[in-house]
Amino acid sequence: MTNQYQKLVNTGLTKKIAKQLGLPRPAVLRRHAAGAPLVPGPVVVLGDGASAQPTADLLLGWGLDVLRHLPPGRMVGAVVVAYDDVARPGDLADVALNLGPAVKSLVPGGRVVSISRPAGDGKDPELAAARQGVDGLMRSLGRELRGGATANGLLLAEGVDMGAPSAQAALRFLLSGRSAYVDGQFLEVSDGRGKLPEDWEKPLAGKVAVVTGAARGIGASIAATLARDGATVVAVDVPAAGSALARVANDVRGTALQLDVTRADAGHLIIEHATQRHGRLDIVVHNAGITRDKLLANMDEGRWKSVIAVNTESQLRMNQAFLAAGLPGLRVVSLASTSGIAGNRGQTNYAASKGGVMGMVRASSAAFADIDGGINAVAPGFIETEMTARVPVATRAVARMVMPSLMQGGLPVDVAEAISFLASDAAAGVNGETLRVCGQSLIGR
Template structure:
């Protein structure tokens, strides 16, 4: 569903009127198109040390216009703040304030990205000052993201021990966050847990040669995921219930893939998915758990049917399918799993105790499954959408829908494509060193956790 308000206030008379009346001023976001520049304008890298120097060299190799010092009144496409060597809170002052002086020069739809290290590792090593500095980056980045305007976003990359600023997945995460693929990702962190991963030869087709399964692919976000994975080079197996057969066939035909009509809550669903992918396409590399249902009701009025059906489809089915995948010899070569969670599973939502329990369960499953896939060079992550413009949200009453759209830093709803872009990145080998995490695609919700 289109957001006509955002279109109206993004230009001309509508923009001037919104300014005069003090109304929200969302802008149309820069979204990815194949062949477009990664960043529109120079990239300023702030920070001292080997990590910053090596990163600057890597970005120069991408043919980006890299600056190590700001040029007054020069419009910037991105500011990258390298804080990987911070060992006490006082170390943040100079680079952060220096970067802050350049924020007024950040172009519309620009990017601010911090690169820091894992505070939890410092805490476990009993290094309070180091942990304080690293956790401080979390607070400053999330706050900064709420200060940015005109479609600009702020996100962070956290490096675990063993990962460097130029590790493949650190560079993969940076490319994703700089690009239009991350348009609706704001105030979030990606943790690079290892030096694993591999950058693609063709940045516009990072999934070339892969076979990917997408559940719940007949409509909405699932259909967008299937089309995005196909665009990025994957062969797609589109899965949905038999009742959605016509829509499913249309999506499968659109992406030149195959359709599998299947109730994923069946005990044999995992094996049927594996058998279809191998028999029709010779391999299976990626599984996207997108299928899900809602049966909303206040807990005081919740009946067993509503509770049981949501848990069965949204989490129990994923667990059984993953068990089959982990046991299969056909899911061994750097396999990738991405599950669709929800911000409801993080912050909760009135009338959704069953749904929030299932989506919280997805995130717990992801964390616990990551070590099981590591032995095969695999990864598993979750994507948690916020308010996304779909057929379902179009049925929300007008006033409620408008409030929900504006309750994030970007002051608008996301699109199914925004969720699909995040999933496509996490399914790629460029994200091979990122596992067990949850990436929110919510425009940085202003309420809840």
């Protein structure tokens, strides 16, 4: 849905008036466009961590203009901060104080990405304090940036360095327009698995992807984005959505499968359709979901059970079928929600179902790794869809401008971009994670 307020405060005379009155001015976000530069300007790499020079060399290999120090008056498109060698809280100071001037030089839509290591359990307290300090630093910085710029972090597990394909792919994602609505978040690369694409514009070339709940909204956008990135798409939705589903499938030159995902044999039917029509199954996106909102005091059994059945139990059953089939390299991405992280009034059943999805993803990661695949979740915040258009106007205005750091709702394509990244072979080292696509909403972390 178009945010008319955003247009008004960023164009013409109304832009000048909004500035004079001090009104909130949500920026126009830098999103992916075919052929556009990866970063809108030079990239400055700060810090002396072990990842600093390898990262600079990597960026040079991508054809970017790379600086190790910021010359006075130079504007930059991104800042990468190597914090992977911090051992005590005092180690944060030098790089953080150099980061300040660099942030002032960021162009609109710029990116700040830190590279560090997880604090983890059982670590020396001083080391853990330093590593967790990077977390607080970057999340706070995300709230200070303007002009649609974002701040995110890349976490490298012990033994993983910037030579790992998934570390490179994650850095590229966070620097690019594909991460427009990802802000104040950390992506952990847990192992060195992954395969870089021959063409970064077609990272899913040759793959067959299933998208459930594909007839409209976020699901239709996911189908379109995966197809854009090279995948052959099987669009799945309930028979009642058959006409809309057929349009989506035709638009992406894929096939349609009318199917209620709560059927006991849904997973088997998906495998059968994908393999018989397209010869393989590489990616499954669990997007199908419903809401039946009520305060818990007024909740009935039907509302509760139907939401859990569609949003959580169907995914569990289908995943069991996929694992039993031993589909090599299968990558699964599930739709969670920020409601499942921090809760939401009137959504106890929905929040329980989406919290369940995140628990399922963590617990299933080892099983999917055993077939050289992976499973992750994406947790959207306030996304402009037909459903959110029915939310009262005042509530929508607050959700857009007050709750997220970016002062606006996201678009379905923002969710789809994150899913396409996590579905790629290049992201194989990211497993069991939940990535928030929420514009750094104030809800939870």
